[in-house]
Amino acid sequence: MKHPYTLGQRLLTIDKVCVSYDRPILEAVSGTIDNIQREGMQQGQVVCLLGPSGVGKSQLFRCIAGLQRPTSGSVRLNGAQREVQPGEVGVVAQNYPLFNHRTVWGNLMVAASKTSDTAEQARQRCLALLEEFEMVDTAKSYPLALSGGQRQRVAIAQQLLCSSHFLLMDEPFSGLDPLAKTKVCETIIRVSMTNELNTIIVVTHDVESAIRIADTLWVLGRERNADGKLISGASIKEVYNLAEMGLAWDPDIESRKEFFEMAAALKGRFATL
Numbered sequence: 001m002k003h004p005y006t007l008g009q010r011l012l013t014i015d016k017v018c019v020s021y022d023r024p025i026l027e028a029v030s031g032t033i034d035n036i037q038r039e040g041m042q043q044g045q046v047v048c049l050l051g052p053s054g055v056g057k058s059q060l061f062r063c064i065a066g067l068q069r070p071t072s073g074s075v076r077l078n079g080a081q082r083e084v085q086p087g088e089v090g091v092v093a094q095n096y097p098l099f100n101h102r103t104v105w106g107n108l109m110v111a112a113s114k115t116s117d118t119a120e121q122a123r124q125r126c127l128a129l130l131e132e133f134e135m136v137d138t139a140k141s142y143p144l145a146l147s148g149g150q151r152q153r154v155a156i157a158q159q160l161l162c163s164s165h166f167l168l169m170d171e172p173f174s175g176l177d178p179l180a181k182t183k184v185c186e187t188i189i190r191v192s193m194t195n196e197l198n199t200i201i202v203v204t205h206d207v208e209s210a211i212r213i214a215d216t217l218w219v220l221g222r223e224r225n226a227d228g229k230l231i232s233g234a235s236i237k238e239v240y241n242l243a244e245m246g247l248a249w250d251p252d253i254e255s256r257k258e259f260f261e262m263a264a265a266l267k268g269r270f271a272t273l
């Protein structure tokens with residue numbers, strides 16, 4: 001079967017990342033993200049990192065964000081030899097920390113000013129993102145006056161302004177009702193299609209939302225010993241290339257039987273990890 005895309009440059013390399021405390025938490029985690037190229041489309045990358053509770057997703061998240069150095073191994077961006085530095089990957093945390101004493105515009109300008117050559121350039125970049133997220137009329141509002149979804153979009157815009165196309169999102173669906181989840185999925189898809197280099201890694205437990213937004217799923221898990229007990233030290237046990245499987249970028253994915261089959265298969269796999 002001919003795939004409707006090709007792969008370009010390497011954007012992210014996770015190379016045998018190990019994290020240990022009193023016991024191994026991550027054991028030689030490796031993975032790569034390449035630039036997806038779809039003819040006539042501006043298509044970014046969305047990878048969802050799934051795995052059972054306590055398996056080590058947050059530890060890997062921190063390593064990818066450059067917030068924590070692995071015990072061994074490395075995370076590198078854009079084919080570089082040096083390790084990722086804090087700030088290069090935007091982090092959208094669960095509570096969307098914003099400056100509450102600044103307006104939406106003020107919050108965005110703080111971020112844009114750090115990475116723009118002139119104030120006018122910063123202004124243009126902020127305006128473009130507000131337009132992209134249909135939030136121009138909230139520019140003068142303060143974060144506490146926004147809905148959760150609006151705050152999340154400001155946090156995403158802020159991180160896109162100060163990082164270089166990489167966004168890490170921590171459990172963006174937790175505690176949301178189905179309608180709100182759909183909106184978050186739409187926001188992530190929209191961000192991924194704003195620039196072909198935009199690369200979003202979403203850490204989530206939400207299997208259905210993950211299948212809706214991702215081109216690739218990484219499942220973090222552990223091995224079991226002969227007695228069926230989990231062995232410490234997780235690695236990426238499964239990689240599902242949804243793009244190759246014909247399950248990515250389909251706005252009607254939820255109405256297809258493959259969607260339900262994939263969700264059921266993943267949940268079954270979770271139980272073993």
Ligand SMILES: Nc1ncnc2c1ncn2[C@@H]1O[C@H](COP(=O)(O)OP(=O)(O)OP(=O)(O)O)[C@@H](O)[C@H]1O
Nearest residue numbers: 021022025051052053054055056057058059060205
């Ligand atoms: N500073 C630390 N010292 C020792 N152990 C730690 C430390 N930080 C995390 N751990 C352990 O690492 C393991 C993985 O934790 P982590 O928070 O990454 O899991 P997770 O997959 O994100 O879980 P959840 O989905 O519940 O958030 C846990 O067993 C945790 O106790």
